[in-house]
Amino acid sequence: MADSNTIRLRVFSLNCWGIRYLSKHCRERYAMIGELLSREEHDIVLLQEVWSEKDFLCLKRKLSSTHPHSHYFKSGVIGSGMATFSRHRIHDAFLYRYSLNGYPYMAHHGDWFGGKAVGMVILNIGRLAAHVYVTHLHAEYCREKDSYLPHRVVQAWELQQFIRHTSSGADLVILAGDLNLHPQDLGNRLLRTYTGLRDSYTETAKFDGCEDGITLIADNPFINPKELCPFEKGIRIDYILYKGSGRVSIQCESLSTTKGSVPDHPFPYSDHEALSADLQLQTLTQQAGRDETRGEQDCAAGKLAELVDIVTEARTEVKVGLYCAERMRYTAARTGVMGMALLLLELAIAAVPWLALRADQPFPRASFYLLGVLCFAILITTFLLYIFYTMEVKALQGAEDQMRLAVGSLQERLRGFPLAQPLNQEKDIS
Amino acid sequence: MADSNTIRLRVFSLNCWGIRYLSKHCRERYAMIGELLSREEHDIVLLQEVWSEKDFLCLKRKLSSTHPHSHYFKSGVIGSGMATFSRHRIHDAFLYRYSLNGYPYMAHHGDWFGGKAVGMVILNIGRLAAHVYVTHLHAEYCREKDSYLPHRVVQAWELQQFIRHTSSGADLVILAGDLNLHPQDLGNRLLRTYTGLRDSYTETAKFDGCEDGITLIADNPFINPKELCPFEKGIRIDYILYKGSGRVSIQCESLSTTKGSVPDHPFPYSDHEALSADLQLQTLTQQAGRDETRGEQDCAAGKLAELVDIVTEARTEVKVGLYCAERMRYTAARTGVMGMALLLLELAIAAVPWLALRADQPFPRASFYLLGVLCFAILITTFLLYIFYTMEVKALQGAEDQMRLAVGSLQERLRGFPLAQPLNQEKDIS
Numbered sequence: 091m092a093d094s095n096t097i098r099l100r101v102f103s104l105n106c107w108g109i110r111y112l113s114k115h116c117r118e119r120y121a122m123i124g125e126l127l128s129r130e131e132h133d134i135v136l137l138q139e140v141w142s143e144k145d146f147l148c149l150k151r152k153l154s155s156t157h158p159h160s161h162y163f164k165s166g167v168i169g170s171g172m173a174t175f176s177r178h179r180i181h182d183a184f185l186y187r188y189s190l191n192g193y194p195y196m197a198h199h200g201d202w203f204g205g206k207a208v209g210m211v212i213l214n215i216g217r218l219a220a221h222v223y224v225t226h227l228h229a230e231y232c233r234e235k236d237s238y239l240p241h242r243v244v245q246a247w248e249l250q251q252f253i254r255h256t257s258s259g260a261d262l263v264i265l266a267g268d269l270n271l272h273p274q275d276l277g278n279r280l281l282r283t284y285t286g287l288r289d290s291y292t293e294t295a296k297f298d299g300c301e302d303g304i305t306l307i308a309d310n311p312f313i314n315p316k317e318l319c320p321f322e323k324g325i326r327i328d329y330i331l332y333k334g335s336g337r338v339s340i341q342c343e344s345l346s347t348t349k350g351s352v353p354d355h356p357f358p359y360s361d362h363e364a365l366s367a368d369l370q371l372q373t374l375t376q377q378a379g380r381d382e383t384r385g386e387q388d389c390a391a392g393k394l395a396e397l398v399d400i401v402t403e404a405r406t407e408v409k410v411g412l413y414c415a416e417r418m419r420y421t422a423a424r425t426g427v428m429g430m431a432l433l434l435l436e437l438a439i440a441a442v443p444w445l446a447l448r449a450d451q452p453f454p455r456a457s458f459y460l461l462g463v464l465c466f467a468i469l470i471t472t473f474l475l476y477i478f479y480t481m482e483v484k485a486l487q488g489a490e491d492q493m494r495l496a497v498g499s500l501q502e503r504l505r506g507f508p509l510a511q512p513l514n515q516e517k518d519i520s
Numbered sequence: 521m522a523d524s525n526t527i528r529l530r531v532f533s534l535n536c537w538g539i540r541y542l543s544k545h546c547r548e549r550y551a552m553i554g555e556l557l558s559r560e561e562h563d564i565v566l567l568q569e570v571w572s573e574k575d576f577l578c579l580k581r582k583l584s585s586t587h588p589h590s591h592y593f594k595s596g597v598i599g600s601g602m603a604t605f606s607r608h609r610i611h612d613a614f615l616y617r618y619s620l621n622g623y624p625y626m627a628h629h630g631d632w633f634g635g636k637a638v639g640m641v642i643l644n645i646g647r648l649a650a651h652v653y654v655t656h657l658h659a660e661y662c663r664e665k666d667s668y669l670p671h672r673v674v675q676a677w678e679l680q681q682f683i684r685h686t687s688s689g690a691d692l693v694i695l696a697g698d699l700n701l702h703p704q705d706l707g708n709r710l711l712r713t714y715t716g717l718r719d720s721y722t723e724t725a726k727f728d729g730c731e732d733g734i735t736l737i738a739d740n741p742f743i744n745p746k747e748l749c750p751f752e753k754g755i756r757i758d759y760i761l762y763k764g765s766g767r768v769s770i771q772c773e774s775l776s777t778t779k780g781s782v783p784d785h786p787f788p789y790s791d792h793e794a795l796s797a798d799l800q801l802q803t804l805t806q807q808a809g810r811d812e813t814r815g816e817q818d819c820a821a822g823k824l825a826e827l828v829d830i831v832t833e834a835r836t837e838v839k840v841g842l843y844c845a846e847r848m849r850y851t852a853a854r855t856g857v858m859g860m861a862l863l864l865l866e867l868a869i870a871a872v873p874w875l876a877l878r879a880d881q882p883f884p885r886a887s888f889y890l891l892g893v894l895c896f897a898i899l900i901t902t903f904l905l906y907i908f909y910t911m912e913v914k915a916l917q918g919a920e921d922q923m924r925l926a927v928g929s930l931q932e933r934l935r936g937f938p939l940a941q942p943l944n945q946e947k948d949i950s
């Protein structure tokens with residue numbers, strides 16, 4: 091079926107937790123990460139939470155001989171925190187900023203300032219075009235009452251859209267990063283089912299790492315085990331996903347993760363565990379490629395119904411978010427109107443005796459000014475919040491519209507109408 | 521070469537200038553546009569500046585029989601203003617928000633609130649997958665001293681990236697919209713050269729419209745001719761661009777524009793002229809497709825050097841923008857520090873006599889509070905501006921990084937190294 095042209099590709103992913111002056115042992119950990127990367131010489135290194143460009147540049151210098159090609163994705167106020175290093179030349183880079191990413195006033199969570207996004211680099215491995223994606227989705231701070239869930243679902247939606255639409259010309263696709271999604275979470279199912287990406291942890295025969303592949307583990311000294319509750323041992327939220335094409339078939343030979351400590355070092359690389367996947371690429375003959383594509387297509391047809399369910403579930407979640415955002419916008423508007431009414435009332439109380447009696451001001455001056463300042467503060471804050479929530483509403487409505495369209499299109503495909511996606515594949519076959 | 525399977529495709533584009541209560545005769549003009557569209561029955565209608573969703577829904581009802589498929593792109597505070605109507609089923613929609621789009625405090629220009637973006641819909645025309653894009657770039661308010669130029673260049677950069685990366689699987693690509701770019705402007709050259717999109721005005725043999733294809737004309741009653749100065753007659757900033765693929769060749773049979781007035785109506789459809797292109801799609805045999813692709817590739821090789829020059833020019837423009845943004849950020853920081861110093865000084869003046877002498881406050885109370893409020897206002901404003909300019913700096917740096925990468929990659933291609941882009945094409949050929 092396939093010829094003997096086999097390429098080995100080693101991919102590394104780590105959330106570096108690199109907040110200068112705030113993350114513990116930040117500088118020392120970067121030094122350790124640099125050592126590891128220059129020693130291991132992975133083909134592709136995908137890092138998240140490299141918040142400072144200085145740290146990126148420091149790594150870049152350190153890896154200049156082993157990984158001569160790199161790209162740092164910039165966005166938001168602080169940056170996207172995403173960096174990629176490669177042994178293969180990077181030819182193109184493109185960034186998609188998610189339309190929703192938390193709230194600026196939740197400064198202690200900080201996600202909004204991070205400008206979360208998905209970055210893509212295109213590189214050539216031999217004669218193969220690899221589209222490599224790195225991303226970091228909004229964190230989950232409380233699983234029981236997760237107010238960011240609609241935002242994360244929209245991010246997962248946009249992530250799958252971006253990958254699907256930008257990978258048509260790719261021979262192989264790799265996505266790595268901290269998805270902040272458990273393996274069976276809605277966003278994860280949406281991503282994997284829609285794009286066809288395969289999870290290196292479930293696909294590999296040879297795994298060396300923490301139990302159940304968890305990447306945020308209770309044994310890590312930087313982790314407060316209480317935050318993981320009710321998952322005593324930890325959770326799996328970091329992934330390396332991949333898929334081939336009609337030209338290449340990919341197998342994950344082995345996957346390994348760090349286990350919360352590093353030999354000869356007093357602390358681990360990060361609060362997340364690092365992933366390292368060993369992929370085998372096998373270039374296919376034209377006939378084998380056609381068989382592979384046809385096989386995938388049959389398989390995809392069987393998954394359509396599942397996809398309809400998942401997108402419908404996501405749509406429901408987005409609708410819940412929309413309801414909340416609209417309520418918050420309404421509250422901001424109402425508070426703004428109350429602030430305005432208070433200001434007018436204050437002016438009236440101050441003005442009436444003055445106008446009527448030309449008497450001295452009975453209103454104590456200090457209170458008058460303080461109340462005035464309070465009213466203005468309310469007006470400005472509610473105005474900014476109203477604008478922010480309006481943007482949130484628009485983004486959620488936009489995602490919901492796209493999901494409705496997708497469900498309609500999927501259902502029509504189920505009924506057997508000819509469609510864009512299969513057509514593209516048919517071209518390869520015909 | 522090609523078989524006889526020819527499809528006719530009529531595409532319409534118009535910037536509707538649809539600001540409710542502000543644009544003149546808005547409701548009447550929408551009624552006229554609705555009539556025109558239901559009468560003409562174009563295959564694809566791409567509208568810009570449909571700022572109110574109510575107007576979109578009104579048009580949707582009116583066109584429900586002629587154009588049963590539609591999508592309205594939502595983003596930003598007000599929306600993207602972009603709508604598409606189609607006689608062919610829309611299977612997928614995707615929106616890319618530009619990272620830069622003017623300044624929120626330039627409220628009278630309003631672009632920032634519009635959430636400018638490029639929208640893509642995928643539809644099937646017969647058995648062909650058409651990727652149809654609609655966009656509206658930041659307006660040019662003063663050509664001599666255009667402070668938005670770096671923003672528009674970055675938008676054009678992101679537009680070409682988005683089209684290039686999302687159209688690999690397309691049989692045909694169509695882009696229409698108000699680009700706010702003259703035909704030879706940097707952004708326009710960047711877009712056309714990088715994507716290979718062809719301009720229907722320059723390509724067609726049969727043109728019926730205003731002189732030089734201008735779409736913002738002095739004769740339009742909604743236009744103040746002074747604003748067009750120094751272009752007395754008008755400017756061409758609205759476009760319908762297209763390209764085929766190895767499966768389809770496209771010719772623009774005819775292009776027409778409105779001419780500033782509508783028969784039997786007292787005013788035109790909009791302040792922009794509407795474009796209507798008649799495209800002929802010819803599906804190619806496999807051999808013809810290969811020849812076509814190979815021809816395009818040879819042609820593309822010749823254009824590499826030109827592309828290097830254009831991207832370098834764009835990079836210079838972005839660097840100028842970066843310099844300005846960094847200066848503005850510095851000014852905001854400095855003003856903030858001055859506000860803080862003033863506040864501390866005021867507190868010191870008020871506190872020192874009180875602490876030292878326990879005497880009555882010598883500082884007049886009214887001035888004290890007013891100055892305090894002023895200081896706080898300065899601090900808040902400069903803080904918000906600092907955050908905004910930081911985001912602008914990051915976005916400009918990001919674009920510049922990508923451009924540097926692109927120039928490097930293009931130069932390597934010029935030197936004859938194997939690369940991702942040609943490889944994808946080779947696949948079709950081999």
